[in-house]
Amino acid sequence: MIKSWPSLSELRDQVQSGNVSAVSLVEKSIAAIENKKQYQAIISVNKENAINTAKMIDKKISNGDKVGRLAGIPFIVKDNFLTTNLMTTAASNMLKDFKAPYQATAINLLEKEGAIMVAKANLDAFAHGASTENSDFMVTKNPFDETRVPGGSSGGSAVAVILGMAPFALGTDTGGSIRMPASFCGVVGYKPSYGLVSRSGVVAMASSLDVVGPLTSNVNDASLILDIISGIDSLDSTTIVRDTESYDLQLINKMTTIKDLKIGILTDFLKNGVDSKIKQNVFNNVTRLKSMGAQIVDISIPSIALSLPAYYIICPAEISSNLSRYDGLRYGYHTNKTKNLEEYYSSSRSYGFGKEAKRRIMIGTYVLSSGYYDAYYKKAQQVRTKLINEINGAFKQVDFIVGPTTPILPFKIGEKTMDPLQMYLSDLMTVLANLVGIPAISLPSKMINNLPVGFQVMAPQKSDKKLLEFAKLIEDKIK
Amino acid sequence: MAKKLSRDDILKLAKLSRLSLTEDEVHDFDVELNTILDFISALESAKVDNLLPTDQVNGLTNVLRDDCLIDYGYSTESLLENVSNLKDHYIKVPKMIGES
DSSP: OOOOSOOHHHHHHHHHTTSSOHHHHHHHHHHHHHHTGGGOOEEEEOHHHHHHHHHHHHHHHHHTOOOOTTTTOEEEEETTBOOSSSOOOTTSSTTTTOOOSSOOHHHHHHHHTTOEEEEEEOOSGGGOOSSSTTOSSOOOOBTTBTTBOOOSSSHHHHHHHHTTSSSEEEEEESSSTTHHHHHHHTSEEEEOOTTSBOOTTBOOSOTTTOEEEEEESSHHHHHHHHHHHBSOBTTBTTOOOOOSSOOOGGGOSSOOOGGGOEEEEOTTGGGSSSOHHHHHHHHHHHHHHHHTTOEEEEOOOTTGGGHHHHHHHHHHHHHHHHGGGOOSSSSSOOOSOOSSHHHHHHHHHHHHSOHHHHHHHHHHHHHHSTTTTIIIIIHHHHHHHHHHHHHHHHHHHOSEEEEESOSSOOOBTTSSTTOHHHHHHTTTTTHHHHHHTOOEEEEEOOOBTTBOOEEEEEOOTTOHHHHHHHHHHHTTTTO | OOOSOOHHHHHHHHHHTTOOOOHHHHHHHHHHHHHHHHHHGGGGGOOOTTSOOOSOTTOOOOOOOOSSOOOOOOOHHHHHTTOSSEETTEEOOOOSSSOO
C-alpha cells in the first residue's frame, strides 16, 4: 500500500532532468485519487488547473529555465487552508460554498517552488476532532482497516499520503491533528515549533495552539517542506525567526550521532491510560536507542496530567472566540427567513455548525464567562506556564523526550462518537507540545495487529532542526 | 459530583453563543457538557497562584508594523463575493430590533 512515490529529492531530479514530466506526476496523483475514492479522503480535486500548471512547468524545463525545488511535484492540502482555485470548506456546512479571496501563505510558498496543489483533503469540521468522523460531509476510512478511523483531524491528508495520492500533504495541528492521523495511518507527521510556519490563510481553530505542518512518507521530505514553508510572515504577527541555515536534512553536512544523546522517557505518565501493546512498542524502541549508544533518562513532568484538562479549556475558549466571526452576513452559511438580526445569527450558526463545534463553542463560552473566567480560563493559562517551566527543566536533563503518539490503536468508526470525552482522551500524548509550543514528530513504528502505530519525539522550542536530524537517525531503526 | 450546568444554564449559554439548540441537542449537552466540565475541573487542585498566565508561548509582545497602506492586491469584489445580501458594496443586514 505504501510509498508509490519516490522521495521528494528523487522526484526533483527526475523532473528537472526531463526524465519525468510534471504532467505525468499530476496525472498519476489524480489517477490515485480517482481509484481510491472509497476511502473518502478527498473533498475536491484541482484537475484542470493542476494539469495546466504542470504543462507550464514542463515547458520551462524544456526551455532550460530555472525552476523551484518542488517543480512539478503534486501535493494535497487539508481543506482548512484557503485556496483561490478550489472552495475552502473546512469540511463544514458553514463553509460549504465558501470561495476564499486569498490563499494561505504556506501554499503560496510551496507553489513558488513549483509544487502543484492537486486536491483538498477531508478533516473533522473546523479541525475539531481526532477521527475525521466530525466532518459534516463524510467519514474517511483507515486504509489498513476500513472499519477503523484514520485519526484526525488531518485524517484525509494522512490517508492521501499513505495511499500515494500525492508524495506529501499539509495539515494543521492544534492538539495532535497532524501527529495523530500520521500515527494511525503509518506516515510521518511533523508539528513545528509554534510560530515557525505562518497560519495566514488557515481557518482559525485555537490561535495560540494552531500550527501548520507536513505529512510525508519520510523524514527527509518533512525537513524539505519545513524549509520551504517556515519563516516570518507579515500576515501572521505570531511568526518567529527561522534558522538561517536550511532545515533540509540532505544539505546538512555533519549530522548528530545517537551516541552523544540523552533521551527522556515519561515512564510514570505511561502507567495509566496507554494500551499495553503500545507501551511495549515504545519500550522496544527505547531499548534499541540504548543499544545504539543513547543514554536513557527517566524523567517526570509533574503537572503533565493537567495538560489535557488545561487544553480542553484553552482550546474551546479560543474556538468560541474564533467561531464568533461566523455571522452568516459576510461569508458562510446564512438563513433566509428570519424576523431580526439576533435570530439571523442563531439560525445561521445553528445550521452551519455541527454538534462538535457547538459543544466547543458552549464550553468555551462557559469558561470565558464572568464568574468562571478565573477558575477555568485563567487557571488553565497558569497551568500552561507551569508546564512550560517543567518542560524547560526536563530539557535541561535530556535532548529529546520520546513516547507514544497516541494512547490507543486506530479505533472503530463510531466507537467514540457517542462519548465526546473518550474522543478527547485520544489527545492525551499530543496536547503537551501544543500547550508549550515545542516541535514534535510522529514516526511510523512497528505495526501492532496489522495496524500502524506512531512513535513520538519532542524537542525544545525552536530546535526543529535537531529534532528532524534525530528523527532521521531513528526512522528506519524503529520500523 | 453535583452537576455544574442545569438545563437553564445550557439554554442561557446557547443564547450567549448565538446558537438555537434543538430539544435533542439540549438533552445530549446536559450529559456531555457536564461530563466534560467534570473532567476539566481537575484543574481545581492545581497550585499555580504565584504563576503568571501564558497566553502566547513565543514571548512576542506588541508586534507592530509601519502605519501605512499596504496593497495586497485583493479587489473589493473578491472580498465581497461571499456576502449573502449585498447592495452597492454595502452588506444588508436584517432589522436589529423588532421584526423586519
